[in-house]
Amino acid sequence: MVRAGTGIEIITGRYGKGTPEQNKLVTRILGKSHAAERFEIYFHWYNLIHELGHAIMWFYVEPRPHPVDEEVLVNQFAVAYWKYHGETKKLEALEEILAYALRQYARPTDKHTSAIAYAKGKWSTEELFNFNNYGWFQRSCVADILKESVSLRAMLEKMGIANIVDQPQKMLRYELNTEMPMHVIKDAAAILRDWGVFLPDARITFDNDPNRHMCTIDE
Numbered sequence: 065m066v067r068a069g070t071g072i073e074i075i076t077g078r079y080g081k082g083t084p085e086q087n088k089l090v091t092r093i094l095g096k097s098h099a100a101e102r103f104e105i106y107f108h109w110y111n112l113i114h115e116l117g118h119a120i121m122w123f124y125v126e127p128r129p130h131p132v133d134e135e136v137l138v139n140q141f142a143v144a145y146w147k148y149h150g151e152t153k154k155l156e157a158l159e160e161i162l163a164y165a166l167r168q169y170a171r172p173t174d175k176h177t178s179a180i181a182y183a184k185g186k187w188s189t190e191e192l193f194n195f196n197n198y199g200w201f202q203r204s205c206v207a208d209i210l211k212e213s214v215s216l217r218a219m220l221e222k223m224g225i226a227n228i229v230d231q232p233q234k235m236l237r238y239e240l241n242t243e244m245p246m247h248v249i250k251d252a253a254a255i256l257r258d259w260g261v262f263l264p265d266a267r268i269t270f271d272n273d274p275n276r277h278m279c280t281i282d283e
Contacts, residue, residue, distance in 0.1 A: 066123070066124065066125070066126040066224075067122055067123055067126065067281075068283065069122065069123065069264055069281040069282055069283055070264055070282045070283070071264050071265050071266070071267065071281070071282035072116075072119045072263060072264060072265070072266035072267070072279065072280075072281060072282070073266075073267055073268075073269055073279070073280045073281075073282065074112060074115045074116070074119075074249065074266060074267070074268050074269070074278075074279050075268075075269045075270075075271055075276060075277065075278050075279075075280065076107055076108065076111070076112065076115070076245065076268060076269075076270060076271065076276070076277050077107065077270070077271045077272070077273050077274040077275055077276045077277060078270050078271070078272060078274060079099065079100050079103035079104070079107075079274055080100065080274070081272040081273075081274065082272055082273050082274045082275070086273060086274055086275060087274065089195050089275075090103065090274045090275070092168055093165045093168045093169070093199065094106075094161065094164070094165065095164055101240060102157070102161045102164075103274070104240045104244065105154055105157050105158060105161060105240070106158065106161050107277060108244055108245045108248070109146075109154060109158075109238065109244065109248060110142060110146060110154075110158055110206075111142070111277055112245060112248050112249055112252075112268075113141070113142040113145050113146065113248070113252060114138050114139060114141075114142040115138075115277065115278065115279040116249065116252055116256075116263075116266065116279070117137065117138030117139075117141040117142055117223070118134070118138055118279040119263055119266065119279050119281065120138075120141070120223050120224075120225075120256075120261060120263065121134055121137070121138065121223060121224075122279075122281050123263060123281075124223055124224035124225060124261075125223060125224045130184065130187075131187060132180060132183045132184045132187060135183075135201075135202070135205065136180060136205055136209075137219070137222060137223065139202075139205050139206050139209050140209050140212075140214050140219055140222075141216075141219045141220075141223060142206075143206065143209045143210055143212075143214050144214040144215060144216040144218075144219045145216055145219075145252070146158075147214065147216075148216045148233055149233070149234055149235065149236050149255060150235070150236060151235050151236065151237050154238075155210075158206075158210070159207075159210055162203050162206055162207040162210070163207070165199070165203050166200070166203055166204065166207060169196055169199060169200040169203070170196055170200075171200065172191070172196065172197040172200060178204075179200065179201045179204035179205055179208075180201075180205065182201065183201045195275060216259075217230060220259060220260070220261065225259070225260055225261055226260070227260050228259060228260045229258065229259060229260050230259075231255065231258050231259055234255075236248075236251055245268050246268060249266050249268060253265075253266060264282075
């Protein structure tokens with residue numbers, strides 16, 4: 065490891081706990097009749113591994129890549145992890161969530177500019193970091209990556225992991241309930257340790273803002 069740290073905190077928002085405006089925006093993107101379930105699958109199943117990917121980058125990669133490139137990498141990692149260890153039903157639901165959400169966002173750039181190119185051009189500007197534009201960038205990335213064949217081993221190599229120990233494919237099934245996020249992170253820590261990824265303990269902090277999802281390191 066190239067950096068020291070005593071712990072990992074993954075902060076994640078909760079559906080329906082934000083301001084009326086925040087709740088309205090999230091519900092519109094996810095679809096009123098399915099919003100709560102889709103929120104859990106995207107943010108408390110898929111995205112927790114995305115955030116754990118940022119922790120791996122912190123500990124194993126120096127120097128860190130451009131932030132947009134890192135977002136792409138951790139999305140590739142999360143997709144690879146869930147394709148290797150995740151249940152098909154939730155992966156299919158994830159595709160449906162993304163397809164629906166991308167029809168709700170207003171595309172912030174012309175059709176010839178990719179989401180990655182747009183985000184790189186607008187990084188550190190207010191234009192990118194609003195609900196519509198940043199959400200469109202992230203959801204576009206995940207939708208594109210889901211169409212690719214991404215190897216978990218290859219992603220771990222890209223993220224600086226040496227002495228990788230390939231593990232048997234094991235499906236992880238989770239009920240959509242309040243305990244799921246903790247189980248996802250606990251299982252991921254154990255599985256990644258077997259692959260050769262050693263991280264300090266990770267904890268989850270829930271935030272009322274449904275749009276707040278991030279990873280921080282205790283130093």
